[in-house]
Amino acid sequence: MKLINLKEYLADSSYPGRGIVLGRTADDKKAAVAYFIMGRSENSRNRVFEKTEDGIRTRAFDESKMTDPSLIIYHPVRLLDNGLLVVTNGDQTDTIQENIAQGHCYRHALNTRKFEPDGPNWTPRISGVVKPDGSYNLSILKSMDGDPACCCRYFFEYDAPIAGIGHLIHTYQENSMPLPSFHGEPRRVVIDATDAHSWAEEIWSSLNEENKVSLYVQLLDLETGARDTAIINKYGEG
Numbered sequence: 001m002k003l004i005n006l007k008e009y010l011a012d013s014s015y016p017g018r019g020i021v022l023g024r025t026a027d028d029k030k031a032a033v034a035y036f037i038m039g040r041s042e043n044s045r046n047r048v049f050e051k052t053e054d055g056i057r058t059r060a061f062d063e064s065k066m067t068d069p070s071l072i073i074y075h076p077v078r079l080l081d082n083g084l085l086v087v088t089n090g091d092q093t094d095t096i097q098e099n100i101a102q103g104h105c106y107r108h109a110l111n112t113r114k115f116e117p118d119g120p121n122w123t124p125r126i127s128g129v130v131k132p133d134g135s136y137n138l139s140i141l142k143s144m145d146g147d148p149a150c151c152c153r154y155f156f157e158y159d160a161p162i163a164g165i166g167h168l169i170h171t172y173q174e175n176s177m178p179l180p181s182f183h184g185e186p187r188r189v190v191i192d193a194t195d196a197h198s199w200a201e202e203i204w205s206s207l208n209e210e211n212k213v214s215l216y217v218q219l220l221d222l223e224t225g226a227r228d229t230a231i232i233n234k235y236g237e238g
Helices: 006-011 092-101 106-110 196-206
Strands: 019-024 030-038 047-051 055-060 077-079 085-088 125-130 136-144 147-158 165-170 187-190 212-221 227-233
Touching: 006 165, 006 187, 006 196, 019 085, 019 125, 019 136, 030 085, 030 125, 030 196, 047 212, 047 227, 077 092, 085 092, 085 212, 092 106, 092 125, 106 125, 106 136, 106 147, 125 165, 136 165, 147 165, 196 212, 196 227
Parallel strands: none
Antiparallel strands: 019 030, 019 165, 030 212, 047 055, 055 077, 077 085, 085 125, 125 136, 136 147, 165 187, 212 227
């Protein structure tokens, strides 16, 4: 698979939707995690990332403008008691957390879920799990070519991450109506992060100015377990 420049790839797309990047830094010492959200409607754009005890949650920037919280208010990132970091684009974060607490795996959890009920887009549910050793999994649950009668579940597992390389998965293939789901394998991208804040600034500057909403970045030191995080919101603070 072709190795892609992450910043150029994002800059070339006006609306990739929500996206997850998982990988390893070039010095092979840190696991890299990024999650971004974008929006075209006022309701989708009216959000910020806010820190929680175990990760982050989305909340309305202006509560008076919130119309439907069902698919846009959730916990995108949770750090579990066993050291797993879960990052998703919806409330399946909680489904994964609950199933792992019961002794199941993330696949078991996601087999109970499907794409979002927002026809005609049927937005995919994308999820990632990062293990303490830096290995990671990605998944996407999506309709079959826009047909909600069938949910297609794809799982991608990377047990030996390569230094300086990661994988990106996002919800929409292109900006059109209805929005077509991401297709193919996660994109193989260059990870050039040295610290969370500078990497966040680089990714943020690559996202479409009109549609970008919020970004979360974390670098996990695989030796010490230290977590360097950064949040950027278009509105308000993290």
